Amino acid sequence: MIKGAIFDMDGTLVANSPVHIRAFEIFCDRYGVRGWKEKLGGAFGRGNDDIMRLIMPEEVIREKGTAALGDEKEAVYREIYAPEIEPMPGLVALLDKLRDAGIRCAVGSSGCRANVDFVLEKCDIESFFDAKINGDMVTRCKPDPEIYLTAAAALGLAPAECVVFEDAKAGIESAHRAGAGRIVALASTHSRQMLAAETDADVIIGDFRDITDLETLLK
Numbered sequence: 001m002i003k004g005a006i007f008d009m010d011g012t013l014v015a016n017s018p019v020h021i022r023a024f025e026i027f028c029d030r031y032g033v034r035g036w037k038e039k040l041g042g043a044f045g046r047g048n049d050d051i052m053r054l055i056m057p058e059e060v061i062r063e064k065g066t067a068a069l070g071d072e073k074e075a076v077y078r079e080i081y082a083p084e085i086e087p088m089p090g091l092v093a094l095l096d097k098l099r100d101a102g103i104r105c106a107v108g109s110s111g112c113r114a115n116v117d118f119v120l121e122k123c124d125i126e127s128f129f130d131a132k133i134n135g136d137m138v139t140r141c142k143p144d145p146e147i148y149l150t151a152a153a154a155l156g157l158a159p160a161e162c163v164v165f166e167d168a169k170a171g172i173e174s175a176h177r178a179g180a181g182r183i184v185a186l187a188s189t190h191s192r193q194m195l196a197a198e199t200d201a202d203v204i205i206g207d208f209r210d211i212t213d214l215e216t217l218l219k
Contacts, residue, residue: 009109011167023077047141090208106131108151145178
């Protein structure tokens with residue numbers, strides 16, 4: 001029986017993948033970095049340290065450090081996203097139903113604390129969540145299971161008692177390795193076909209409006 005729901009953030013609470021790409025474009029232009037987009041494709045869902053090591057030149061990393069580079073890029077992201085941010089379609093209605101059903105909710109994101117706070121505040125959904133786990137709180141980001149193990153523990157539940165909502169391959173792998181009771185994949189970043197062929201998702205949806213039978217999902 002499902003007793004908790006854990007939500008990834010990027011591409012799940014908000015359809016923000018295109019905004020992150022715009023932010024990376026601005027950020028990489030500052031440093032004259034080319035070819036970053038091809039490298040970024042396989043990095044969705046991972047932490048900023050991993051992404052910076054993947055796309056930034058070693059000399060820039062030595063000079064600035066991955067943490068400072070990540071902070072700089074995320075500041076760009078929040079600045080350009082603030083005027084247009086909105087929750088994923090159907091999210092607020094689902095959160096209402098989960099609360100009515102007595103399901104405790106958590107965020108389990110590789111994103112930094114500032115981004116998690118930003119999304120929850122700007123979308124006015126913070127009150128729905130009993131726990132907020134971000135990439136700054138763990139030693140290993142997705143696809144390692146630590147984030148989802150930590151989020152389930154924060155809810156006082158076993159991972160097998162939780163449904164996880166994810167959009168990225170790394171996040172779905174993380175949830176699977178954590179032993180999540182059910183994994184729902186949103187086709188917001190990747191196609192339904194890819195998610196079906198290359199992940200362990202139990203259910204694939206376009207967005208939260210596709211969840212029409214919550215009772216069955218929570219069994």
